[in-house]
Amino acid sequence: MRRSLGDTLQALHPFRTGADPAEVSDSDLSGMAGPGALQVRPRSVELPGGVCASFTVAGYPREVSAGWLEPLLTYPGRLDVSLHVEPVPPLIAAQRLRKQLARLESSSRTNAQRGRLADFAAEAAADDAAELAASLARGHGRLFRVGLYLAVHAADDAELDGEVQRVRALAASLLLDAQPTTFRALQGWTTTLPLAHDSVKARQVFDTAALAAAFPFTSPDLQPRLGNTPVLYGLNAYSSGVVVWDRFAQDNYNSVTLARSGAGKSYFTKLETLRLLYQGVHVAVIDPEDEYRRLAGTVGGTHIPLGAPGVCFNPFDLPAGQGEDTLIRRALFLQTLIGVMLGEPLTPAARAVLDRAIIAAYQTCGITHDPRSWKRRAPVLADLVHELDRMGREGAAEAADLSARLAPYVTGSYRGLFAGPTTTRPGGHLVVFSLRDLPEETRTVGTLLALDAIWRQVTDPADRRRRLVVVDEAWTLMREAEGARFLYRLAKSARKHWAGLAVVTQDAADLLGSDLGQAVIANSATQILLRQAPQAIDRIGAAFDLTDGEKAFLLTADRGQGLLCGTTTGADRAAFSGIASPHEHRLTTTDPAELAALDEPATALAMEDDAR
Template sequence: MKEHPDHLEVEGGGVVQVAAAYAYPGVLPDGFLHRFYDLVDEVCFSWRALDPSQAASAVERMRARLRELAADPRAPLTTVQKAQKAEELAYRVGISARLLRFHLTFTYSAEDRAELTQRWRRLRAAAKSLLISLDIPRFAQRQLYEYGYERGPLGVEAASSRLTDTLSAQAFFPLIDERVADPEGIYLGVTGDGSPLLWDPWSQSNYNVVILGETGSGKSMTTKLILRRLLAREPTLRVIGLDPEDEYVRVAQYISPRLRAVRFSTNQKLGLDPLRLATTSPHYTAADAAVFLAELYLPRGDRWEADAARLRVQAANYLAQTQGGAGGGGRGEPSVAGFVEWLRPRAGDLAEYLAGATAEPDSHIFEGDPPDLRGSVMFGLQGVDYAQVGAGPKRKSLVLSLLTLYAQRELFGNYDRGVFFVDEAWLFLDFPATMSLLATTARRARKHNKCFIFNSQRPYDLAANQAGRTILEQSAHTILLRQREAAIPLLKELYALRDEEAQTLIGSPEGSGIMRSGARLTHITILPEKDELQHFSTRGEWAR
């Protein structure tokens, strides 16, 4: 064996390297080491328990020192957080936990240095996603490879060893408890070990839920069960849902007698005027209204961005004059029709582009009274007829966007628990304003104690969209059902799935998949009751 400062050449050809972890985040998910099994040849977690009296003394000294530093008004937030962690550690060690000194190393081999470098980069990236810092100890590779830290060279232990307690160390063990049994959880089925799946979206600090699966995988069934059982559990819970294909409005009364179904017809006046909304919502401006109108009516081409910018300025001026009482065509309450008339002497070309908004069928979107949002309601958008105009599905995207804004104003007006739901979100990937609005909704939901449920297929297209990827990455709860093979690499990257876990999603039975809830990752099978299966199933055979 030939030694080099940062690697070894082994007998028979090939090279070997050992990397060591030296910094960790405050919290690690249970069983997190399984994420490295496909990246390295060996993962070594070694530890030694400290003498209890010495451990208590060491923890107390650390706690006292950090408490003193944190008491300084100028102390940075990181120092205050460390002081809080020290208090927690002192409490656990004082109760029953033992203090451990531990090391974590990763050994990997390759045919040559170039391949070894690639393996190191993949390992480092995986560790970084967990906020773990790695290094390659120089001049210690042989000792680490042959003997480990127990007989390692002087200085290696001091540089890379860390202290933790036996309760926190559970995260390092590879045998994972697959139970999901939240104290106030709704029953959805069973986990991989056969335990009941009792899940509560409010069990995490982020209440957003993403449900991904190909057609026929059980997305709709899963979502209907979640809505039905949440409404049954909480009599005061309020749900507002947007259903592009009318799949949920058909069974709204079975989901819950409190859930009203509202179907939009072709010639119905919806009362969703974006300029009127801009005067009543604190989170929506004239510029936002102009963006939706621009996407629907301005011709795409070299001048689109410039024309859209002009439209935003004109919309802001129109609202300012109308609300101030100085405007002409927009007397009283602002409206799209009033805006078009106001534009004609000021920007005739823009007024011509927007003329379609004042004629049927488009005018039906903006005219009339807005829909009744009292209580829980599911809106069916299939009846929104967009085949008659060149705008195509953009009109349905516009209706969904305006309903989202309208629902936010109502649902996010308090901090009571509530649910906002969007089905088949992939239909709106081609409309940046709609996707951006949904991403904003996801961010605002948590602040207002609301659960945002985002149901879709085509995860690879969602991830290619900046707003879509934001929703996928920032949701604390993810349910992955059957997937196409093309989606597997992306899901492994997004959710740190092992190859074996990800492969189970290809061809999995309807209703079977993987749930990620906070730090927990478990295999699940959704189990509807017989009458739920009869009312909710749209296709396929469910695993029983």
């Protein structure tokens, strides 16, 4: 028979438009939905451009494992899989289970009394019913009425017959009894449409565990603990399942990402950073190559290009909410910072003189140990040198020596970073410290300032939240003593402050060949391995206990493909391929050709404005 598509859609109760249904004509609905007619047959529906046959799953295996629907989801032809779930109220579920259990036990006793052979299927069903009743009584699960429907599409009837045979054979291999919706082909087709309407209503009872295993995104390779901040890493490399991971639901929140140059480690890290921002996680980034600038600008983050002209970062700034010893801690840090500036540890006499000069510089600006004075303008490095000069004139030789050695940072070539008050304060949900513009001579000092600012945020008890500290190209930081100590301290104690450390590096020897690197790996519950160089694969395989197949995968992986090791023991692992939306790709790509293409419209617009 033939029906207009308008009649068909009008028969679907959940379908609604903005107008009154009585005022919407068939032609209006037909114009909105597509072509005007379809032909309904006993076992198939002829659609514009093809035919469709639908099936309902009437029988299921006794036990299922995680991802048991995956073979249907990965079927190479066009197969629509629809799962309709309706919860059963606990009171009704308990009553029905008791009745079912009574029937099954009564049947077993009757067979035994009359000398009949045991019905093993009924005994198994009785055991299952008893387990479900016990689980329901303890509150460990619930019951659901579930309908599983399949719709096979093909170009013509001949192709449809072959597709139907293959789908039914696949269902039979999964111990699923797929029955055609004979004389209900239209209802079967509409049930598989994304309309949330079950017109067939052929359902079976599932418990919570079986239904969870049927969820389409379940991956048989990885069963992570998920909390409130799950992040999509990508698609499973060997199935259609997705790899979702929540670092804040693991034993610790740290991660290590190892890959050769060009394998996509920074791309992947920026994707995770962006998706964690969606979850309300505060992120701070140490960016040696200024790769996070566009991301920070798009999401409204704070980008601090240390070393760039006009950018100042005053180390004398007092953090808010750090306790009564804030001034003392700041004075101690300044002593460490100046020791790094001078390139050698301070002698006890020089440290004592420097401590008096620092306190005097704060007092000159009206800042004392009284917390009410901490909101006043902080001194700068020039104020400290001024106090050292004054003490030198009073006879303190160490003060004069310190003043002379600090002159390049006040009036000389290195003054740019310390020339005045802080131009951009490190606040907001994303803070990026770019180190690309720092000269090699002041890179250690600038890095120490950035690390200190991040550590102050992490340990601030007045602003406790989920945080992630990303250290990209960590090998550049590990060459410096202060940077190495910061990584070690953060890897050990970040979890106590609800923070995680993400270490990203392209040189595996930096991590595997040092005590610091071993400590970072040992304290990282999330380990991500992207494509590796042949020269390093044996060492990485031994460190992460990789199989020969996993090593071969990492040697031949495409850009963006990698191996997620969920724990330090390697119990949970999944090979994945990272995916990004076009908008995410524009924010995270570092390909010079793509960046040039993205900058061309802005450059042309700027030239047009100049011409005007």
